[in-house]
Amino acid sequence: MSKEDKREAILQATLELVAEHGFHDAPCSLIAERGGVAAGTIYRYFENKDMLINTLFLELEAKINAAVLDGYSEQAPFRERFLHLIGGLLNFFITSPLEFKYIEQFHNSPYGVAFRSDRIFGQAEDCGIYCELFKQGTAQQVIKDLPLAVLFDLAFGPISSVARSHILGFIQLDDKLITQIVEACWDSLKR
Amino acid sequence: MSKEDKREAILQATLELVAEHGFHDAPCSLIAERGGVAAGTIYRYFENKDMLINTLFLELEAKINAAVLDGYSEQAPFRERFLHLIGGLLNFFITSPLEFKYIEQFHNSPYGVAFRSDRIFGQAEDCGIYCELFKQGTAQQVIKDLPLAVLFDLAFGPISSVARSHILGFIQLDDKLITQIVEACWDSLKR
DNA sequence: CTGTAATGAATGACCGTTCATTCATAAGCC
DNA sequence: GGCTTATGAATGAACGGTCATTCATTACAG
Structure with a gap:
């Protein structure tokens, strides 16, 4: 090897x-x-187990970004772009259960909290694809006038929640259901 | 003592x-x-640490139910009842950060998964206040025609997500913001 | 032969749990 | 009331097990 x-x-x-x-x-x-x-x-x-765990998270994040940006067009209408990115994320999650579970564990642990804290209070620029999307939506007044972090929660809260339910076997997501769920997320964000 | x-x-x-x-x-x-x-x-x-942890969860759950049912009217219009119960939950969470954090930890652990599994696949009747609410909403066709578990995820996903953000200090919720968030949840569920 | 990579037994710290012991209080007796 | 005995709640040192990490030793490539 x-x-x-x-x-x-x-x-x-x-x-x-x-x-x-x-x-x-x-x-x-x-x-x-x-x-x-x-x-x-x-x-x-x-260096140690902490480093291993943090490194793995960063690599998974890069993998998600690549998967989600596949077929993405900066020029498409806002709603379409939202559905593409959020739907893409949900799709990634349910087709990559191991990756999803790892990210959830990470998110819900001292590792993840420290990480998010650094990110939110760290810098303002280059905050990732989704941050960019929400900033544009706010500027164009197509989504509700709420703090950025709240927009994140309204969008990602349900997505990770249904992904978990699917992976644990509580529900069985198919393409139709995924579309309905992502559109429901849009309903909660759109102005 | x-x-x-x-x-x-x-x-x-x-x-x-x-x-x-x-x-x-x-x-x-x-x-x-x-x-x-x-x-x-x-x-x-x-009996052991597991029992201690499970017992504490059950007691917190009862405490939440009591808090949320305060001032609740079975006769109010559906939307109003939804806003009362979901808003009440969010209010409980942010005024009881320790309880919220504990419940989150529990939810996101083998304890919680086994617990939810038992509940979902166990019985159909008497599934709690929120289950009752969503069943009524589906029957009255005031909310979207989605599986019960998905409705739960669409409602509770964002709520627990914003509660976490508030408690971690990423956002500062006030009454106005809470109203906006709960109404955004309603937007995602209403037909 | 030389230097780097890989090994896995050993280490010390800490975990949940146990159980022999302690001791304040209650019960029984005169 | 006084004295003795019984009770069982509370204790915390001790135990077996598991953890992350180390390092003396071995295997191997150039």
Whole structure:
């Protein structure tokens, strides 16, 4: 196995174990075992477990951005762009349950809170695709006049909630249902 | 300290520690210390830590129901009842940050998943205030024709999301903003 | 042969839980 | 009331287990 492969194997093992069992019950010993490496090898690629966990989150985030921007047109009408990006996110979540579960675990943990805090209070510029979208919608007065963070919550709250319900098997999402849900999100944001 | 006081002190200490530090980093040793009892005493009142955690959740749930039903009228128009119950929930959350954080932690953990699963697949009748509300709304055709679980997600997803943002200090909710948010939720559910 | 990568047993810290012991109070007796 | 005995709630040191991390040793590539 090459050097890059080992790093990837460790990240993949972490993704799987954290998604399946949570941060606790994803001990380094198991991560190493599933990754096909020795426990000590993890520390050749990552400073410590915290770094491993944060690195994996950043890589997943980049993966989402790439997936969601596929087929996206900056020139399309606002509503269409909203539906594309939000629907794309929901689609990514339900077709990548491991990634979704990991991100949820991360979000709902001291790791994620510190991370979000840094982001919100850190800088104002270049806040990501979705931030850009909502800023435009506010400027064009096509969505409600609410603080940016509230717009985020109104859009992402339901999306992650239905994704969780789908992945846990409480509901069975199909294309029609996804469309209805994303449009319901739009209804709550549109002016 | 009386017997009931001790039980209460243990529950309160658990609430505070789990809310502040999460389930990990809320060890029995700390719970005992903050509750003003010895570690072993916990096991006189609760079978084990799991039972303590589940019991606390059930008590918080009852507390929420009581708070939310205050001033509620079964006879009011549907929209008004929706706004009362959902707004009441959001109000409870932001005025009881410890309780909110605990419930979030619980929800996003193996405890909560097992719990929800039991509830959803368990019985159909007596599913709680909110379930009753959504069933009525569907029957009266005042809200969208979506699976019950999706309605839950569309309503509670944004609410818990904004509550978290408020409690973490990312936004500052006031009465006006709360009204706007709850009405935005209504917009996403109304037919 | 030399230097780097990989190993996995060992380490120390901390977890939930137990249980022998303590001790304030209650009960029984005169 | 006084004295003795019984009770069981409370205690906290101790236990077995698991964790993240280290490091002396081994394997391997150039």
